[in-house]
Amino acid sequence: MTQKTIAFIGAGNMSASIIAGLVKNGYPADNIIASNPSTPKLDALSAQHSIKTTTDNNQAIEQADVIILSVKPQMMAGMLGDLSIDKSIFSHKLFISIAAGLPVSRLEELLVTPTAVVRTMPNTPSLLGLGMTGLYASAAVSAEQKQVAEEIMQAVGKTVWVEEESGIDKITALAGSAPAYFFLFMEGMESKAIELGFSPEAAREIVSQVATGSTEMVRQNDISIAQLRTNVTSKGGTTAAALNSFNDSNLTGITAKAMDAAIARAEEMAKTI
Numbered sequence: 001m002t003q004k005t006i007a008f009i010g011a012g013n014m015s016a017s018i019i020a021g022l023v024k025n026g027y028p029a030d031n032i033i034a035s036n037p038s039t040p041k042l043d044a045l046s047a048q049h050s051i052k053t054t055t056d057n058n059q060a061i062e063q064a065d066v067i068i069l070s071v072k073p074q075m076m077a078g079m080l081g082d083l084s085i086d087k088s089i090f091s092h093k094l095f096i097s098i099a100a101g102l103p104v105s106r107l108e109e110l111l112v113t114p115t116a117v118v119r120t121m122p123n124t125p126s127l128l129g130l131g132m133t134g135l136y137a138s139a140a141v142s143a144e145q146k147q148v149a150e151e152i153m154q155a156v157g158k159t160v161w162v163e164e165e166s167g168i169d170k171i172t173a174l175a176g177s178a179p180a181y182f183f184l185f186m187e188g189m190e191s192k193a194i195e196l197g198f199s200p201e202a203a204r205e206i207v208s209q210v211a212t213g214s215t216e217m218v219r220q221n222d223i224s225i226a227q228l229r230t231n232v233t234s235k236g237g238t239t240a241a242a243l244n245s246f247n248d249s250n251l252t253g254i255t256a257k258a259m260d261a262a263i264a265r266a267e268e269m270a271k272t273i
């Protein structure tokens, strides 16, 4: 794998997840630098992973071959506008954006110099090496740069390239935002378990074990997810009663509607940032 120096601009949740995944996968900590305006997050990253840190984005970008733009989408224009380094050096570097809803064309405009930009959409399970990242490269990105971006994201999980940039918004709904859907469902089960009299610890443990077991059954079998569900569901039994209740509330429709809302929000953000 590439041993390029990677700078994370913005040391928040998603950067912390990718950094942890990279270091866990053996990426040299000396080749990772994180930049953030305040120090507590930097101190935690440096203590946990022995990476380099700075509060100066210019310094981080100057040192790096690959720059991962990890600030909130609404902060990107301000952050890039505040840079005081000579932007002509950007043409020798690879920029990877993880920002939701921010089109490559807007990033290119903000970077001023013609620059290779790969737009990606990772998710927080990257922390455990279980990430799922969508990638999109504009025409300006070389095959070698595509490989570098892919290798970095593959160090923290699985990757999928999308041909059209709109595919990134779809991956956002399907993977970037999706851990939160599962957490919401698990939270619902956890609170019901507590209401039923289980201790908070037991409720968490049970929900976690059921989720892990169910996920592993999907991963370790070629059986369709629908068939796995059917295998649990005895005719006239308890599961059927629960699933009928979900179906009465149109859970499948609710899920599709929620994913459409995520895509619509990404498209809306693209118009305003």
Ligand SMILES: NC(=O)C1=CN([C@@H]2O[C@H](COP(=O)(O)OP(=O)(O)OC[C@H]3O[C@@H](n4cnc5c(N)ncnc54)[C@H](O)[C@@H]3O)[C@@H](O)[C@H]2O)C=CC1
Pocket: 009, 010, 011, 012, 013, 014, 015, 035, 036, 037, 038, 041, 057, 070, 071, 072, 073, 075, 078, 079, 098, 099, 100, 121, 122, 123, 124, 176, 177
């Ligand atoms: N959290 C998630 O699950 C995912 C987030 N993303 C994207 O990742 C990006 C970051 O999101 P999070 O990590 O969740 O946000 P966050 O708020 O945890 O992290 C953003 C960090 O940027 C820092 N920051 C603000 N202004 C800055 C500046 N001028 N220079 C350098 N750093 C600055 C903040 O202090 C903060 O530490 C967003 O663009 C989001 O769309 C993408 C996929 C998943």
Ligand SMILES: O=C(O)[C@@H]1CCC=N1
Pocket: 100, 172, 176, 177
């Ligand atoms: O909620 C968001 O906008 C970001 C993008 C995907 C996950 N978090």
